[in-house]
Amino acid sequence: MYGSVIPLMILPLALVGTWATAITVICTYLHNIAMNPVLLTVLGFVVGLSLSFRSSTAYDRYNEGRKLWAQLSASTSSLARLIWVHVDEREGHEKEDVLDKVAFCNMLVAFSVALKHQLRFEPFTCYDDVDPPGPPSPAHCARRSRGGATAPIGLEGLGLGDGLKHGGAESATTAQRPLGNMPLELLAHCSAYVKRVIDNNTFPRVPYQTSALNTIALLHDIQTGTNRIVSTPLPLAYSIAISQITWVYILLLPFQLFNTLGWATIPACMFAAYIILGIALIGQEIENPFDDGVNDLPLDTFCDQIRRDVHIVTSRPASDADSFLQREDHAVLWPAHGGGYHDIRTQSLESIRKLLARRVVP
Template identity: 45%
Template structure:
């Protein structure tokens, strides 16, 4: 039974519904100053905590100012607890960003290995003389599509999206016999849909509104398998086939293919390590407790000195302290759908574009472009093309190459002086 593809949204314009959803589109540019930007800010998830802290500080201030109850405490507690809280938040932020940077590093490695495998399939794999060239071209393109499919499958795996009926991958793996394809036939039809209140709660960062990210895995009616690993198996078989048919005759080319296949697997295991090894829960709970305890005690320590100013002062202080805590929470898992998470969709699209660019390269011989009339190998010493230099003597060529450092130095100095004169003329 065919399953309709799940639309994977890509934002071209920002509307109210997805303004606080992510990841952030790296192609968008905002002219607003950073301190006024809301897209990517942690403020939406702090609205409820800040309202609670404002109400709390208002109650404490009213009790002190109107009921005349001396509930103020010595501000020395600010110093003692402040050191503990700052140390904890620093540790929380550094560990979260380390995970974020590590996730980016693994995807950079994935891009590098994908490009290398694409060149192996398209350029290094020699054509077979007794096989239809159209068949060989489609073979290579299909192999390169598997590289793209692997990157997209890894993205969905890291987001706990285990099926194949996603718009960006269905056409790439629909012909493969995988566990995920079999399980897709029993996939629930309401995946990813949220009601209004749950969406609002998610924007506001309310924990009771957050869904279990592994819900799709738990509700699967059939074994889900491991789609990235299964695609790697198909890539391994493809490389073995190319080697067995003698299309990769150079041992270094074979080593390059297998090494980059292993690098793809390393990127997968590295991302899984980041995803499945969060900060120990004891640390997370303790950081939450001491941070909230600190901001809750703030009004008691400020009301005796600031009086009514305690209310806005507590709100501002809570925004600063809780903001650092919430940012650490958001980027701890860099593979999700938060605004500040890694733009995995962009990385996968870049890999797909790289494969298309590699496949667009015609298999010219080096002589065709090295000795083209448009190649100027000795610029800026000489504007003569390569085919012109073939008509000159070897001694003339050697002399020009020998004097090129001095000539290039003089040319660069002349260009700098000319640019300076032009700039002076504009200012005058």
């Protein structure tokens, strides 16, 4: 039953079974009010088109949401790696520069977490998985997160949500929709950091600067795209029409099946309703892929993965290429030659090229 829409179908199926039983009893003992089954074919075509449209539309939204989050994960780890490796650490200010780079990477992780909460319409100025845990100030915290599955990220003191705090505690604690725009604030802080490292010449190369700023712009595009999915559901007129067409078809089934099936009309109607309503409810279930249901995208897991990737990037200093390319235990020409880098280096260039040719497997 986990992840199934069957619990949502119990009451509708009971209603269909009761309706089919009543029509069968009337046709059997009182008066035969059955119809020609040709209507079943005509309406079935319309219902099939309606459910196909609803399901394909819902899955397109689900699939687009997954693509955007995959893009967010790739962009975040790429930007963290770019800053961690290519931003220089000034002599005499190494500790400050390292901590600043870590803070920048923390903001990238926090962006994904804040975007998750924004997409779930959780009123906020802070969350357990963004700010360090501790007793919240009423003027600072609107409401804690529902899940809290993601590990906390140290962002205290960045001034996020300060504009809301000046509005007073009551407006934050009674909010029924997201307040402010924490993901956008975090991107603004990231842009400010990139500007600073460009100005102090620790990030001097123009291609790297362009790549960093373009990635921040891409993160903003991802935020806009995910918000577009959430704020653009299937138009209400379509939802109402599809629901009405589906239920008219189901309620007419007993009239069209009785002459052929007799008392078997009851289980036949319930089975048909199970298929039709199941497809309709699945489309409704995945229409918003960013909620915290079992059939929605596992955003908590995605945020944890982004956090782990960034922590791996920052877990060691940016490596000098010579430190891993020219290791003695680096068997560069394996399997043609088992020696290490310095052993192979003593050979002539012609010998090295012959060894490279031997590595080709016919």
